[in-house]
Amino acid sequence: MADRSDDPGDDPDVPAAPEDADVPARASSRASSPASSRASSPASSRDSSWASSRASASASVPAASGGGVAVVAGGDDAQRAEVAGSLPEVDDSTPLAREVADDARRRIALAGRPLAPPPRTRVLTVANQKGGVGKTTTTVNLAAALAQAGLRVVVLDSDPQGNASTALGVEHHAEVPGLYDVLVEEVPLEEVLQPCPDVPGLLCAPATIDLAGAEIELVSMVARETRLRVAVRGYLERCEARGELRPDYVFVDCPPSLGLLTLNAFVCAEEVLIPIQCEYYALEGLSQLLKNIDMITRHLNPGLHVSSILLTMYDARTRLAAQVAEEVREHFPRSVLRTTVPRSVRVSEAPSYGQTVMTYDPGSSGALSYLAAAQELAERPTSATAAESTPASGR
Ligand SMILES: Nc1ncnc2c1ncn2[C@@H]1O[C@H](COP(=O)(O)OP(=O)(O)O)[C@@H](O)[C@H]1O
Numbered sequence: 001m002a003d004r005s006d007d008p009g010d011d012p013d014v015p016a017a018p019e020d021a022d023v024p025a026r027a028s029s030r031a032s033s034p035a036s037s038r039a040s041s042p043a044s045s046r047d048s049s050w051a052s053s054r055a056s057a058s059a060s061v062p063a064a065s066g067g068g069v070a071v072v073a074g075g076d077d078a079q080r081a082e083v084a085g086s087l088p089e090v091d092d093s094t095p096l097a098r099e100v101a102d103d104a105r106r107r108i109a110l111a112g113r114p115l116a117p118p119p120r121t122r123v124l125t126v127a128n129q130k131g132g133v134g135k136t137t138t139t140v141n142l143a144a145a146l147a148q149a150g151l152r153v154v155v156l157d158s159d160p161q162g163n164a165s166t167a168l169g170v171e172h173h174a175e176v177p178g179l180y181d182v183l184v185e186e187v188p189l190e191e192v193l194q195p196c197p198d199v200p201g202l203l204c205a206p207a208t209i210d211l212a213g214a215e216i217e218l219v220s221m222v223a224r225e226t227r228l229r230v231a232v233r234g235y236l237e238r239c240e241a242r243g244e245l246r247p248d249y250v251f252v253d254c255p256p257s258l259g260l261l262t263l264n265a266f267v268c269a270e271e272v273l274i275p276i277q278c279e280y281y282a283l284e285g286l287s288q289l290l291k292n293i294d295m296i297t298r299h300l301n302p303g304l305h306v307s308s309i310l311l312t313m314y315d316a317r318t319r320l321a322a323q324v325a326e327e328v329r330e331h332f333p334r335s336v337l338r339t340t341v342p343r344s345v346r347v348s349e350a351p352s353y354g355q356t357v358m359t360y361d362p363g364s365s366g367a368l369s370y371l372a373a374a375q376e377l378a379e380r381p382t383s384a385t386a387a388e389s390t391p392a393s394g395r
Pocket residue numbers: 130131132133134135136137138163256312313314341342343344345347348349351366
């Protein structure tokens with residue numbers, strides 16, 4: 001295998017230059033205020049309905065023109081290709097300039113491009129019982145990218161740590177109604193949804209500290225595995241019955257365990273999205289996760305399948321990342337998204353400002369990768385990737 005450190009530009013999805021090469025196009029209005037000091041919207045301003053029938057894709061990515069490159073709004077791919085083609089070619093002798101040029105082309109190709117809504121609501125559970133692999137980061141950034149492309153998206157924060165709620169800038173202190181109330185108290189989902197202040201079309205059911213107790217409280221409850229499914233289905237049915245707009249995507253961000261919260265998330269979804277960190281031990285624990293998914297498919301939710309695997313925190317300067325990526329692609333040839341998400345300081349900084357990287361620095365390589373991943377997720381056929389729940393070695 002070629003040493004990627006000598007060959008930084010061969011995969012546009014995997015920028016190889018150091019993090020500083022990100023093109024800052026940061027939304028300046030927020031960049032100076034960490035989440036801790038951020039004024040949160042009062043509970044009374046919560047609005048669980050969609051702001052407009054469909055958020056305008058180009059209107060919702062105001063900072064996407066950062067980096068000095070114009071963004072082609074709308075969906076004319078030919079026009080985008082023409083603008084991208086007009087950029088000067090940069091050779092491999094200057095990797096940094098090459099990365100900047102690659103990012104500029106990706107920005108032209110991707111930013112502001114509207115996406116077609118799925119025929120019916122897609123419910124995806126983002127799971128991996130390993131912690132720190134990018135579940136939350138993937139959930140919030142894919143959700144934001146899809147909403148910025150004009151789709152209606154709901155995030156259910158099912159991790160008591162509440163990291164997705166923080167990143168989406170929604171209130172989640174102890175008094176705020178959240179997913180705990182939905183799961184344990186049977187509060188209708190729409191009563192706890194809050195709009196993400198930075199991204200029109202994106203709603204979040206927050207996780208409060210109470211959710212930590214739900215894992216134990218659920219044990220003795222009736223229909224303990226199906227409570228989230230009942231809540232989500234009820235919500236979608238009520239949307240239809242009231243003639244309201246239903247979401248296009250529902251993402252469930254799971255805690256790093258295979259307990260009852262994760263089980264509820266698996267039972268409520270049709271698709272599982274597994275983020276895998278491109279590090280040593282990446283595949284450790286994956287067979288346990290897949291066994292659980294198999295078991296749930298057999299007993300509780302026959303429609304469940306691993307639809308997508310996203311390689312995250314890819315460091316193209318290391319051989320290890322390339323080897324892990326290759327191994328994962330060998331095992332799961334149909335499920336792994338072409339796009340990989342690079343390790344990026346901008347991605348990890350964004351939550352401390354109560355934002356996703358999609359608004360914090362939309363021109364950065366991390367944001368462009370999540371945008372590309374969101375487009376891939378929305379445009380690839382889901383049925384073709386179904387049922388890849390056992391490693392290829394078994395086939
Ligand atoms: N692409 C990335 N580049 C840099 N840091 C990242 C990236 N993705 C995630 N992180 C950071 O790694 C840590 C773990 O990510 P997180 O999404 O919280 O994982 P999980 O939800 O699986 O526990 C967080 O601090 C996050 O900011």
